[in-house]
Amino acid sequence: MSNDKQALPGHETQSHEMNCINCGRFVGAVSKCPYCGAKVEKRMSLVAVRWAAVLLATIGLFLLYLMAKYREIPVVKLGDVTPTMNFAQIRIEGQAQSDARTFRNGGMGFTVSDGTGVIMVFMSPKQAKDLAASDRVPKAGDKVNFAGGLSVAEDEASVRLISTKDFQITRAPAAAVRLANITDAMVGKSIVIAGKVVDVFPPPANTKRPYALKIQDDSGEQTVNFWQSEYDQIQGKDVLNGAYVRLRVSVDTYQDKIQLKLAAGGDLEILDGPPTEAYSSPGKKAAATYAKKKATAATPARDFSRGRSVQSNSLSVSEVTTALDGKTVRVRGRVDSVKPPQEGTKQPFAVMLKDKDAALRVTYWSAVDEVIPVKPTPGTLFEMEGVVEVYQDTPQLKVKSGYKVKLVDDAPASAPAVDVSRAVPVSSITAANKGETRVVQGTLGVPRALRGGVAYTLTDDSGSIDLVLWESLVPTDVLGALAEGVKVAVSGEVGEYEGQLQLKADRGYSAMVIP
Amino acid sequence: MSVFWIALFATLAGTVIASLLACLPGLHIYNVMGALVLAIIALADTQWAIAPEIYLPMMAAMIVGWSMVNTIPAVLLGTPDESAMFTVLPGQKYLMDGRGFEGTMITAVGGLAGAFFLILVVAPFAPRYLPVSQEVLKGHMHWVLWIIITFMLMSEWPKGGNRGPAGWAKFYDAWKTLLAGLATFFLAGLLGFIILTRSPVSHEVAFQNIMPAFVGLFAIPWCLLNIISAADMPKQTVTKSLAVNGDIILRSVWSGSLGGGLAAYFPIVTGGVGGMLAGHATAQRDERIFIMGQGVSKFIYFVGSFILMFVPGLHLTRGGGAWMAKTLYTPSGISDYYLILGSIAVASAVAYLLMEPLTKLTLKFISRYNYRHVSSVALAIIILMVWGITGWIGVFIMAVGTGIGLLPVLFGSRRLNCLGILLFPIACNMSGFGETITGWLGLT
Known part of the structure; x- marks a missing residue:
């Protein structure tokens, strides 16, 4: 080091390998001077550390990879989810509470319950496509087992599906039913129907209406609704009109009428001729009876956000009374008015729900409004879930989550306008x-x-x-x-x-x- | 006691605590806030439950205090976090010239200028314009991220290979740093895929599952290097004036706010990346602008990203602080926005006033105690903290992160490449093929 240039003023006290041998500037740990480009000789220790780092990075990463790959993702009960579990990868074993619904971006979502809580599950458009292709789109009542990434925010939690590969689904037993025998008691269940397609009504252009498939059997006639995405999945849809079909549909209500919904195109099977299978074989009868008993015996699902019992069926506006104070309920009614908070105030949104002469004031904060997918507008039919509070002897509903505000029908409820x-x-x-x-x-x-x-x-x-x-x-x-x-x-x-x-x-x- | 006084005391307490903790090298305020969140959750259903009027201003003040005062260890102890990495070379230069105090205070002036910019320029317009820009940009984030990654990797320049005879030796010399940069980015990216898809950290403390990796990538390498290289610190001079003027401050705010703003607004883009982009965009050559601009950038990155959560009509969650606060509270309305802005303004003033005595105290401390010993103590604190929160698994992840984090330090490439841990997997996920890659890796 006799040829080393003398260190610049202020740099004299540094170890000689910390200064550039050519220009005398401080260069720290680097082996090439950033100022003049001269090579800086280092003692063995730094070279050793350098290669030790490479070794540590590659071997350690490989070991970590093996560990992660073979590690079982823990099964977590939804009732045990805490805010510190935000971003956790967990496995959920439960039952789909609703048919999966497709979002505008092509993604999908459904709610799942494991008996201790309820949570919303989100899927990306690609995952939704994969599940549809493999006929694994969840429907109400199906048992599901999957791993997801947990997202917890204040009183809300949701899960994003990690992979469709290990998404396991066990279909809920569905009883075969004649069209005339479909009753209100079947709402929320899946059934199998069969018959002849009388007509298929595609949705009008530029509307949000679904397809309507009119099916007929020897007992009567029903309409089955589904969306474009489900229609696209139907095998042989070009010969649908006039064909004999068997479908697995979920029973729902729409404007107080029974509505049959097809959740996936794969649930519609075109038959070679009139269905010959008996509608209720002993096995299917037994399965249906078992499902009915189980539904009756099951304890009510616990709402994750509030920890209180939620009624599975929605109440009408007039049924919300002061006696329900503190209870979490789901209410369905027509939106009469929507009052957003005045600028500069901390007021909540106030929505008036009406059902004939009964009215109910519903409130929620701006943050809740942010996540409501379709905002309430006057005349539309909405279903909202929240906690009943009593103010001046009048019940009102406080909604805590935007996901609990759902559009049921965007058409104004008007009596048939025919005089x-x-x-x-x-x-x-x-x-x-x-x-x-x-x-x-x-x-x-x-x-x-x-x-x-x-x-x-x-x-x-x-x-x-x-x-x-x-x-x-x-x-x-x-x-x-x-x-x-x-x-x-x-x-x-x-x-x-x-x-x-x-x-x-x-x-x-x-x-x-x-x- | 009225809400005003409660919020004010919480702000002051948060600022003082964060400012003191910020002097400890390698300790990130988000780790401390993580512990605070755990405590708040534990006390939630007891008579000692902490109200949002206390913890929100306190959290805001902690972020402000830390982003301002953390310059002290970054410059004086050479343990910057990722967002301060650009300050290090000029900062260390100041330190080696005996002007560490001046370098630290110039950065602090930048932080104060950032606070003025945030409160007086950004905050009044944010509720009106940010929701609109978010609506426009939200569908484009994935390709913006890829462009940033491409720029980051392509702008790494060869630092050798321009002298000597042609051949493999010269080729290796030219490509050494570039290869180290690429290796760092992709190894960190692989680590990110593992942690984000199948983190070995217990699900009970999953909200901190990325923390051990970050500590390993950024904090530990500096501590280790300080211990090994054992540079002696020359005698430091405390001055009564700073070599800056209004022009320098304005130009610093211009470059720093651009960098910090980009980092605060775009997901996963951190202060360091924002600083790099703004540095290239504004091309400010003055060393003082560079240092002060980093003060502005760092402040706007950390504090600005926290504010976004409270902007009425926007409620964007960006940065670790906002994610932690979101687990406790959902902001609603203009009142919360004013609460946070007020807390930030007060905390900025207090933190700046604390800068000078704390810098002098630190200088006194490091002149008395061996630099190597200080780094050793810092290293021990960091390891204990990681072990305490995430256990031995976290320590293992930290060790792997350290290996990757040492690559750019020892091979002379950019430490920014370590951000591949988030940039790479999240850009893949946002583009829709993250699951395909994790499938190839056998993780899903």
Whole structure:
């Protein structure tokens, strides 16, 4: 080191290998001077540490990798989840409480319960696709076992599925049921139905409506609803119309009516001919009885966020009374008004839910509003879950989680907008009335499927006219109620097509079945 | 006692505690806040339950105090956290010139300027404009992350290979640092995949499962290097003035706020990465601007990311502090926003005032005690803390992280590459192919 350049002022006290031998500047641990590029000789210790670090990094990482790979992810009861478990990878063994629903981005979510708590499970679009492809989309009642990444925030927790590979699912037994035998008691359960597809109504363009598949068996007729994503999964969907099919559907209610929902395209099987299988074999009967008993005997699911019992079925607005103070309930009602907090205040959002004459004030904070996927707007039907509080002898609902505010129906609840007293005889409608609105009443003839709608011949004592109902204008439930031989009152605009007069049903609830 | 006084006392207590702890080399405030969160949860259902009006301002003050005062060990003891890494070379230069006090105080002035910028410029406009920008940008985060990663890796420059005869030796000399940088990034990325997919840390303390790796990657290598290299510190001079003026402060705020802002707003992008991007974007050459800009950047990164959670209409969770606070409290409305802004302003002022005495105290301390011994004590504290929270598994992860963290230090590449631990797996996950990679690795 006799050739070493003398250290610069202030650097004299450093060990000689800390200074550059060429320019004398302090260079620390590096082996090449960042100022002049000269090579700096180091004593053996740093070289040893350098290669020890390489060794430690690679061997240690490999060992850690092996450890992680062969480590079992711990099974955690949802009731035991604590905030310190945020970001933990846990295994959940439980039962799906709801059918998985598809989000706008293609992802999927469902709630799962393990008897000690309930949690929302999220899946990425790719995972949702994988599960759909392998017919493992969870439905209410299915047993599931999977690993997920836990996310805990204040009083809310959710899980993000880590991988679809080890997502295990055991389907809940589903009883085969005749269409006429489907009752309210089956709501929330999965059933198997079979019959002939009478018609398939695709959703009108630019609407959020589902597909409606009309199925018929020897006992009656029902409509099954599903979304585009499920339709795309159906094998042989091009020959669906008129085909004999067997479906596994979940029973739900929509506007106080039974609704059948197809959760996955794979649950629809096209048969070679009319179904021959007995509807209720002894085995299936036993399975259904077992499932029913189990459902009755099971303890109510504990809501994760509040730790109180939650009723599985929603209450109407009028059923929420002061006696429920402190209880967590689920309420369904029409939104009458929405009052956001005034700027600069710490007020909550206030939503008025109405059901006939009964009203209920629902409040939640802005942070809750942030995560509500579809915000409440006046006229829409919503289901909200929260804690009942009594203020000035009046019950009100305090919602703690945005995930507990769900849109049930975005169509305003209006009574069928057909004023029967304005009905005119069909024969009185002439070409001179084109473009005018007329109300008629009569009996429907054979339906004719149109692209995006359906046409009937409407006959009264004076004559007949073609009635056209477009799916883009008339709600699915109205269309579903119409059939050959049904007596209806309809409000529509007079038009002409290929020289024939026709009545185009107005937008909304413009057709009404007359008992 | 009214909420005002409760919040004020909590702020003062948080600032003082954090400022004192910030002087300990290698100790990150998020680790301390982790312990605080555990205590708050433990007391939640007892008569000693701590109200949000106490812990929220205290948490804000702790982040402020630490991001301001942690400059002391970063410059004087050479144990910076990742976000302060750029300060180290110029900072160490100041230290070796006997101007450690001045270097520290210039960075603190940067922190104070950052506080003014955050409170007076950003905060009034944030509720109006940030929710809009978030709505626009939220679908684009994944490719922004990939661009940042690409820039980070491609902007590492060869530090040798320009002299001597052609051949493998020259080739190795040129590529040595680049290869070390790439190896660091991908090894750290692999470690990140393991921890984020199948962390061996107990699920009971999963909220701290990344902490041992971070300690290993950033804190331990500096302690070890200080112990091994044993550089002697020249006599330090305490000055009564700083060689800065208004122009330097404004230019520092410009570069620092850009870097800190990027880091605070974009997920996974940390202060160091933000500083690197802003450094390239603003091309400020003055050493003082560089040091002060890092003070601004660090403050805006740590404190700004915490504020985002409270911005009305935004509620973005960024940074470890916000994630921990979120497990305890969901902000609602403008009142919480004012509470946090007020706490930050008060804490910034107090932390700055504490800077000078604490710097002098530290200088006195390290002139009396051997630099190597100080680093040894710091190392022991860090290891004990990791062991205490995450157990032996955490210590093992920390050891692996240390091996990776030593690579850039010993091979002369950027320590920023260690951030591959989060950048790589999360960019893959956000792009939708993270699960494919973990599948290849047999982790899922």
